[in-house]
Amino acid sequence: MSVVELRGVTKRFGPDVLGLDEVDLTVSAGEVVVLLGLSGSGKSTLLRHVDGLHLPTSGSVRVLGVDVVAAGGRELRALRRRVGFVFQQFDLVGSRTVLENVCTGALGRLRGPRLGLATYPRALRREALERLDRVGLADRAFQRADTLSGGQQQRVAVARALMQQPEVLLADEPVASLDPESSAQVMDLLKEISRENKLTVLCSLHQVDLALSWGDRIVGLRSGRTVLDLPTAGLGHDEVMAVYSRVGADASAVLTVA
Amino acid sequence: MLLGLLIAALWAFADLRINVATFVDGAANAARFAARVFPLDFPPLLEILALCGQTLAIVVLATLLSTLLSVPLALFAAANTTTGQVGRLSSRAVIVIARAVPDVVLAIVFVRIFGIGALTGVLAMGLHSVGMIGKMYADAIEQIDDGPATALRAAGATRSQQIAGGVLPPVLPAFVAVGLHRLDINLRVSVILGFVGVQGIGYAIAESLRVLNYQRGIALALVVLGLCVVVELISGAIRTALLGRSTAPKRGPLRRAARPDSELDLDEDVVRDPRLRSAAALIENRLSPPWDAQRIGTTGYAAITAVILVASFLGAGIPYWDAITALPRVFDSIGLFFPPETGGILGSLFEQLLVTIKIALAATLIGVVLSLPIGALAARNVAPSPRVAAVFRGIILIIRGIPELILAIVFVVITGLGEVAGAVALGVGAVGLLGKLVADSLEEIDPGPENALTATGSSRAQVFFAATVPGGAKALVAHVLYLLDTNIRAATLLGIVGAGGIGFYLLNASRVLEFGVVTTILIMIFATVMLVELLAIWVRGRMSAG
Numbered sequence: 001m002s003v004v005e006l007r008g009v010t011k012r013f014g015p016d017v018l019g020l021d022e023v024d025l026t027v028s029a030g031e032v033v034v035l036l037g038l039s040g041s042g043k044s045t046l047l048r049h050v051d052g053l054h055l056p057t058s059g060s061v062r063v064l065g066v067d068v069v070a071a072g073g074r075e076l077r078a079l080r081r082r083v084g085f086v087f088q089q090f091d092l093v094g095s096r097t098v099l100e101n102v103c104t105g106a107l108g109r110l111r112g113p114r115l116g117l118a119t120y121p122r123a124l125r126r127e128a129l130e131r132l133d134r135v136g137l138a139d140r141a142f143q144r145a146d147t148l149s150g151g152q153q154q155r156v157a158v159a160r161a162l163m164q165q166p167e168v169l170l171a172d173e174p175v176a177s178l179d180p181e182s183s184a185q186v187m188d189l190l191k192e193i194s195r196e197n198k199l200t201v202l203c204s205l206h207q208v209d210l211a212l213s214w215g216d217r218i219v220g221l222r223s224g225r226t227v228l229d230l231p232t233a234g235l236g237h238d239e240v241m242a243v244y245s246r247v248g249a250d251a252s253a254v255l256t257v258a
Numbered sequence: 259m260l261l262g263l264l265i266a267a268l269w270a271f272a273d274l275r276i277n278v279a280t281f282v283d284g285a286a287n288a289a290r291f292a293a294r295v296f297p298l299d300f301p302p303l304l305e306i307l308a309l310c311g312q313t314l315a316i317v318v319l320a321t322l323l324s325t326l327l328s329v330p331l332a333l334f335a336a337a338n339t340t341t342g343q344v345g346r347l348s349s350r351a352v353i354v355i356a357r358a359v360p361d362v363v364l365a366i367v368f369v370r371i372f373g374i375g376a377l378t379g380v381l382a383m384g385l386h387s388v389g390m391i392g393k394m395y396a397d398a399i400e401q402i403d404d405g406p407a408t409a410l411r412a413a414g415a416t417r418s419q420q421i422a423g424g425v426l427p428p429v430l431p432a433f434v435a436v437g438l439h440r441l442d443i444n445l446r447v448s449v450i451l452g453f454v455g456v457q458g459i460g461y462a463i464a465e466s467l468r469v470l471n472y473q474r475g476i477a478l479a480l481v482v483l484g485l486c487v488v489v490e491l492i493s494g495a496i497r498t499a500l501l502g503r504s505t506a507p508k509r510g511p512l513r514r515a516a517r518p519d520s521e522l523d524l525d526e527d528v529v530r531d532p533r534l535r536s537a538a539a540l541i542e543n544r545l546s547p548p549w550d551a552q553r554i555g556t557t558g559y560a561a562i563t564a565v566i567l568v569a570s571f572l573g574a575g576i577p578y579w580d581a582i583t584a585l586p587r588v589f590d591s592i593g594l595f596f597p598p599e600t601g602g603i604l605g606s607l608f609e610q611l612l613v614t615i616k617i618a619l620a621a622t623l624i625g626v627v628l629s630l631p632i633g634a635l636a637a638r639n640v641a642p643s644p645r646v647a648a649v650f651r652g653i654i655l656i657i658r659g660i661p662e663l664i665l666a667i668v669f670v671v672i673t674g675l676g677e678v679a680g681a682v683a684l685g686v687g688a689v690g691l692l693g694k695l696v697a698d699s700l701e702e703i704d705p706g707p708e709n710a711l712t713a714t715g716s717s718r719a720q721v722f723f724a725a726t727v728p729g730g731a732k733a734l735v736a737h738v739l740y741l742l743d744t745n746i747r748a749a750t751l752l753g754i755v756g757a758g759g760i761g762f763y764l765l766n767a768s769r770v771l772e773f774g775v776v777t778t779i780l781i782m783i784f785a786t787v788m789l790v791e792l793l794a795i796w797v798r799g800r801m802s803a804g
Contacts, residue, residue: 051412053408053411053412077414077415077416078414079414080411080412080413080414081413081414083412084413085409085412085413087405087408087409089405091405091406091408091409092406092409093406093423093424093427093428094406094428095427095428095430095431096427097547099545104410104413104415104423105413107410107413107414107415107416107419107423108413108414108415110419112418112419113416113418113419113421113422113423114419114422114423115422115423115426115427117546117547118546122545125545125546126543126545129539129540129543129545130540132536132540133536133537133539133540136532136533136536137532137536138535138536138537138539138540139532139535139536139538139539141539141544142544142547142548157409160409160413161413164413164414
């Protein structure tokens with residue numbers, strides 16, 4: 001049963017900008033997939049299609065059995081609840097406490113707007129504290145989110161995503177803004193929780209070696225097209241670079257395992 | 259283009275015959291004025307406090323009403339939170355109309371409906387303030403980083419959850435700051451409204467002047483001045499405290515680089531292992547923030563604010579039940595304003611509009627000429643010493659505290675009824691606004707170029723002209739155009755005290771219930787102001803390109 005299915009997805013931003021060009025992608029349950037590419041290659045755009053944050057100009061997107069293009073507001077929100085998203089800039093609400101930020105991950109479960117820690121039920125706050133402890137930051141629960149370091153903020157963002165009890169986890173360049181030590185910490189954390197919760201993961205990266213060591217499968221993008229789709233087992237750095245540096249490469253030649 | 263404006267202003271200045279002769283005559287008048295005014299007659303302290311209290315209550319309630327109305331309007335008016343073109347345009351239209359109808363006119367209308375009293379003032383100022391607060395709230399909303407709200411959307415949050423959780427928290431400090439700023443302005447406006455029947459110190463001043471009791475009138479004017487300064491100082495302090503806290507810059511190269519983990523935890527306690535610390539916190543199971551100094555402080559401020567609001571509700575003396583039942587009549591009265599009529603005096607109206615524009619131009623010129631040196635000397639990076647800067651900041655503050663109306667009255671007495679009084683009054687008053695803007699802009703300039711020049715050994719003056727001025731020039735032009743805009747509106751109202759211009763006809767038409775004529779006048783003023791705003795946009799476009 002495929003969890004994510006993109007067929008012929010094309011995305012235009014205005015007359016001149018082609019974000020995605022006839023992308024096909026199938027991801028099965030439990031897979032840990034890396035979307036590899038330079039900035040502007042379409043990785044971020046692709047990820048946002050999986051969550052319905054972008055709608056394709058043409059083509060179809062099916063996630064967890066839901067037709068994203070046809071889904072109405074409520075259906076789409078229900079789908080998003082099942083898909084966690086971690087962003088490159090963490091995107092926490094800086095002026096609120098860490099614990100409140102984690103609680104906001106559960107907004108999909110609650111009815112009505114919330115502002116302030118006291119507006120979340122105690123049981124929910126307890127759950128949020130546990131998620132925070134899972135990422136090792138429960139002692140920072142009442143600090144302002146923007147007083148934390150980058151790596152810590154990203155871990156809070158991971159805890160926030162966990163609050164959704166998601167089945168799919170999307171990560172858009174999660175460590176691009178972090179120093180090497182925090183990067184390793186966050187990638188390890190993502191790997192651990194993916195295994196623990198049996199999540200299907202799509203993570204976009206631009207670092208080839210990190211992709212090779214971290215993911216189970218690499219899907220390479222260039223100029224909105226997939227140019228590579230192979231398991232990482234047995235794949236070498238040079239092989240991957242060769243695909244990218246091939247001058248005048250025929251973009252429709254996609255390497256796949258038979 | 260700017261040259262053209264300058265020429266227009268000089269012509270206006272000359273045309274109004276603002277010259278030394280007028281002032282020499284005025285000196286004699288001033289002496290007579292002083293004789294009439296002194297000794298000042300202050301009412302007993304309790305009465306002063308009661309008047310201040312009532313005035314403050316009205317102003318606080320008006321500003322509160324305004325902010326409550328503005329939040330939903332702003333959410334619809336801001337591009338990133340609106341529901342669609344229709345919503346956006348209609349809410350922008352409401353905001354523009356609110357700004358275009360002067361509070362004085364609203365007050366005159368409401369006096370007819372609700373009678374002389376506090377409710378008139380609350381509604382008049384409250385509704386008109388939406389024009390400014392709504393616009394600034396919408397601007398604040400449009401300026402936030404949309405990342406957090408998008409993250410909530412990605413988690414399955416509804417629109418209202420996204421707004422409450424991702425939009426309101428970042429804009430809250432700006433909202434409060436704008437509200438406090440408008441509070442200052444409304445306090446000064448309430449004095450003018452006193453002349454049309456809104457209770458408070460303004461009303462007391464109007465009554466005193468009506469019976470020619472200048473001693474009491476000017477004494478009360480001084481009380482108002484003191485009140486304005488005090489409120490401005492307090493609100494300024496609150497605003498600095500609020501906006502001084504971290505506001506992370508938007509996405510982009512300026513976004514604060516995150517600190518690596520290894521740099522933190524300098525003052526941590528004995529437990530060095532973060533995992534142990536986290537586990538300990540989980541066991542402790544604390545689910546609400548600890549009662550530390552910061553939480554006590556924030557709660558304290560919230561409590562004080564609540565007390566002020568409750569006191570205002572009770573102290574304003576508004577008959578709430580009557581007010582609610584009278585509300586439908588507000589909508590009826592709006593119908594009175596249409597269709598626009600000319601009342602046979604269209605020629606005179608245009609004539610007076612021209613006078614008003616002249617007053618505004620001359621006032622802006624005077625304001626700029628006075629504000630540049632004063633504002634520059636008030637900026638810490640330009641003034642020869644911090645003390646000099648503080649002194650000039652103080653001068654600006656005092657000038658800001660004086661309601662334009664009081665200044666106008668004083669100048670009317672000194673130079674006689676007419677346009678000169680209006681122009682000079684606005685010009686001097688402009689120092690309070692433009693001087694502050696100039697000083698603030700100069701201080702906010704990136705010190706890089708200045709430091710670089712100083713390092714090469716340039717003198718203070720050289721640094722000022724080579725680095726500070728170019729940096730501030732663009733901001734200055736924007737401020738001057740804003741000042742012109744403000745002066746046109748202010749000049750229209752000064753006609754009420756005989757300081758020349760179309761305001762006199764506005765007041766008259768309102769008094770004799772010729773609301774059709776009022777509408778015509780408002781349209782004329784609105785069109786003039788719109789032209790100035792379009793001019794401002796065009797100039798800004800030229801400056802960015804050039």
